[in-house]
Amino acid sequence: MEEITEERFRNPEEAIIDKVLLLYFIKKAEEKGKIWGITKLMKLVFFGEREMVKDRVKGFNYKFYRWHLGPFTPQIYEDLEFLIENELVTEREGIETTDHGEAILSELDDLLKLKENKAVLEYIDRLVDRYASEGTGELMKAAYESEVELIPFKIKARVRDVPAGYDLVTKLSETEAREAFEIDDAWLETLDILLDRHAYESLKEAMESARTRASKRVIIDNL
Amino acid sequence: MRYELYETENAEKNRKKLGKKDARIKDNIKKAYERLSQDPYSSTTFLTGTLRGKRKIRLMGKKLRITFAICEECRRLGHTAFNNCVDCEHIPNNAVKIFDVFFRGRGY
Numbered sequence: 001m002e003e004i005t006e007e008r009f010r011n012p013e014e015a016i017i018d019k020v021l022l023l024y025f026i027k028k029a030e031e032k033g034k035i036w037g038i039t040k041l042m043k044l045v046f047f048g049e050r051e052m053v054k055d056r057v058k059g060f061n062y063k064f065y066r067w068h069l070g071p072f073t074p075q076i077y078e079d080l081e082f083l084i085e086n087e088l089v090t091e092r093e094g095i096e097t098t099d100h101g102e103a104i105l106s107e108l109d110d111l112l113k114l115k116e117n118k119a120v121l122e123y124i125d126r127l128v129d130r131y132a133s134e135g136t137g138e139l140m141k142a143a144y145e146s147e148v149e150l151i152p153f154k155i156k157a158r159v160r161d162v163p164a165g166y167d168l169v170t171k172l173s174e175t176e177a178r179e180a181f182e183i184d185d186a187w188l189e190t191l192d193i194l195l196d197r198h199a200y201e202s203l204k205e206a207m208e209s210a211r212t213r214a215s216k217r218v219i220i221d222n223l
Numbered sequence: 224m225r226y227e228l229y230e231t232e233n234a235e236k237n238r239k240k241l242g243k244k245d246a247r248i249k250d251n252i253k254k255a256y257e258r259l260s261q262d263p264y265s266s267t268t269f270l271t272g273t274l275r276g277k278r279k280i281r282l283m284g285k286k287l288r289i290t291f292a293i294c295e296e297c298r299r300l301g302h303t304a305f306n307n308c309v310d311c312e313h314i315p316n317n318a319v320k321i322f323d324v325f326f327r328g329r330g331y
Contacts, residue, residue, distance in 0.1 A: 107273050186271040189279050193270070193288070199325045203274070203290055206233035206323035207306075214310040215320060216235060218228040220260060223242075223253045 014061035022079050027097045032132035035095040043139040046071040048127045050169050058180035059120040061171035066162040070143040086197040116182045226260050227318045234321045263293045263319045276305030288325045294318040
């Protein structure tokens with residue numbers, strides 16, 4: 001059996017990248033069809049990560065395993081909850097980006113336009129073109145019939161034949177990847193603020209305050 | 224060289240609010256301010272995109288975030304156009320402008 005190591009869990013950088021890619025994914029998917037619920041979103045992202053991993057492209061870092069409705073990962077629930085909490089995405093009439101979510105995506109334009117990152121986004125674009133207009137039932141069927149390479153046995157199997165609980169697709173490590181979504185420290189720290197609605201609002205107010213009102217000198221001993 | 228610290232109204236308001244809420248946060252903000260007054264370049268990261276021109280320091284397991292600009296650096300790199308501080312002319316080079324103090328309860 002494969003040894004369980006920290007390597008298989010998402011690090012903070014990977015968790016931020018997943019949230020950015022998920023936000024991009026939702027935006028792209030809603031242009032082609034409605035994402036009525038998390039089951040459809042889950043299957044779409046599964047197809048995306050499976051294609052990326054097959055080509056050794058490190059984009060999404062979710063760990064999908066076989067569960068009752070096919071490929072499943074609780075990490076998408078966590079990320080979707082985060083995006084909803086921060087008003088980047090809403091679940092009111094299906095899963096879709098909010099105006100704020102779209103504004104943040106346009107602020108990330110320079111990051112998303114990087115050559116390496118465009119290659120990762122092209123996987124999402126292609127997948128959305130192919131599957132986003134499909135209904136949840138068709139996607140579930142397609143997911144059951146899809147083939148994965150079982151880790152750690154290195155054998156190929158259809159999802160429907162895989163016993164519950166077995167890993168179907170897991171993130172690539174840096175060394176396994178041929179290409180990866182690139183993000184430097186400056187972008188990581190910036191995203192840490194941009195994705196957090198309260199932090200961003202607070203900083204925007206502060207920036208406005210700096211532009212319009214004089215600041216006060218701080219005497220540390222008086223704090 | 225020591226740096227003088229300046230706060231925006233928001234930074235002052237948030238610092239006081241957080242300090243009242245939790246003495247530990249108050250202590251950590253004070254420590255962070257001391258660090259910034261000694262060496263604002265050390266262990267701080269540049270921001271980019273729409274937040275270009277500012278730096279960030281994180282403390283308390285990355286929950287406490289202070290966003291600031293180093294005035295000498297801001298002027299040297301031409302970041303004044305991004306920060307556009309109304310009182311720029313009245314603040315010396317050896318100064319740190321603290322834009323915001325923010326505390327987040329949960330991480331990623």
